[in-house]
Amino acid sequence: MRGSDPFSSSVVVLTGASSGIGREMALQLADRGARLALAARGAGRLEKVAAACRERGGEALSVPTDVGDRAACSVLIDAAVERWGRLDVLIANAGISMWARFDELEDPGIFEEILRVNFLGAVWCTHSALPHLKEARGRLVGVSSLTGKTGVPTRSGYAASKHAMAGFFDTLRIELLDSGVTVTMAYPDFVATEIRERAYGPDGRPLGTSPVQEGRVMSAELCARRILRAAERREREIVMSARGRLGLWLKLLAPGVVDRIAQAAIRRGR
Numbered sequence: 001m002r003g004s005d006p007f008s009s010s011v012v013v014l015t016g017a018s019s020g021i022g023r024e025m026a027l028q029l030a031d032r033g034a035r036l037a038l039a040a041r042g043a044g045r046l047e048k049v050a051a052a053c054r055e056r057g058g059e060a061l062s063v064p065t066d067v068g069d070r071a072a073c074s075v076l077i078d079a080a081v082e083r084w085g086r087l088d089v090l091i092a093n094a095g096i097s098m099w100a101r102f103d104e105l106e107d108p109g110i111f112e113e114i115l116r117v118n119f120l121g122a123v124w125c126t127h128s129a130l131p132h133l134k135e136a137r138g139r140l141v142g143v144s145s146l147t148g149k150t151g152v153p154t155r156s157g158y159a160a161s162k163h164a165m166a167g168f169f170d171t172l173r174i175e176l177l178d179s180g181v182t183v184t185m186a187y188p189d190f191v192a193t194e195i196r197e198r199a200y201g202p203d204g205r206p207l208g209t210s211p212v213q214e215g216r217v218m219s220a221e222l223c224a225r226r227i228l229r230a231a232e233r234r235e236r237e238i239v240m241s242a243r244g245r246l247g248l249w250l251k252l253l254a255p256g257v258v259d260r261i262a263q264a265a266i267r268r269g270r
Helices: 020-031 043-055 070-084 110-136 156-175 220-232 242-253 255-268
Strands: 011-015 035-040 059-064 089-092 139-143 182-187 237-239
Touching: 011 020, 011 070, 011 110, 020 035, 020 043, 020 220, 035 043, 035 070, 043 059, 059 070, 070 110, 089 110, 089 220, 110 139, 110 156, 139 156, 139 220, 156 182, 182 220, 220 237, 237 242, 242 255
Parallel strands: 011 035, 011 089, 035 059, 089 139, 139 182, 182 237
Antiparallel strands: none
């Protein structure tokens, strides 16, 4: 029932909402009666998601946003607060990736954009949102990746950005212990999304096709549901695959084995 649902009527800012995990979270939150300020760079696709959310009974505001732009992050948060008068949840989900060995990169400048979107975008949105979240005793949710826990070949820049994101939110969680604001970090394994098709290749251009066997990995719908369940329960973090959880234990006991497992996983495409 919506009456006992913590997301019912909650004001949620969700970045990276036009596709993949973000789109699924938006639709599921709309089903639960949330008020959504949706952000992504592509205005057309974003508005389609917002319209689908409205059809499901949620309120949805489409705010085209490049989270790599600090001022745009502030505008996004202000738009949500202006519309509904408060902010209860921030989900930092926007992200871009890469799929290339570092020694094959023609230009390491792609690291700058990856860090701006994946890490600084989360920082800037959080900085603008935090006063409102404190007032609401709300929820902060960071969508990271298993690469935020361990290195993964072909993903050096992406892993660096996700490690930075994890360090930021883990620190913020401690700072906010007495504020009523909780921080949940999500660490998905491979998920069937479009992120790999848009990932930077060795030449600095989007790959265009996915190197992963998309039909053999977790669906975006299931991933979104698990993230929202963890956020609802105000859990500290969620590692979203048995392989990931096992890998974290092995990293403590036999880190070299984890390196080999990561190398094999990338070669298999899953």
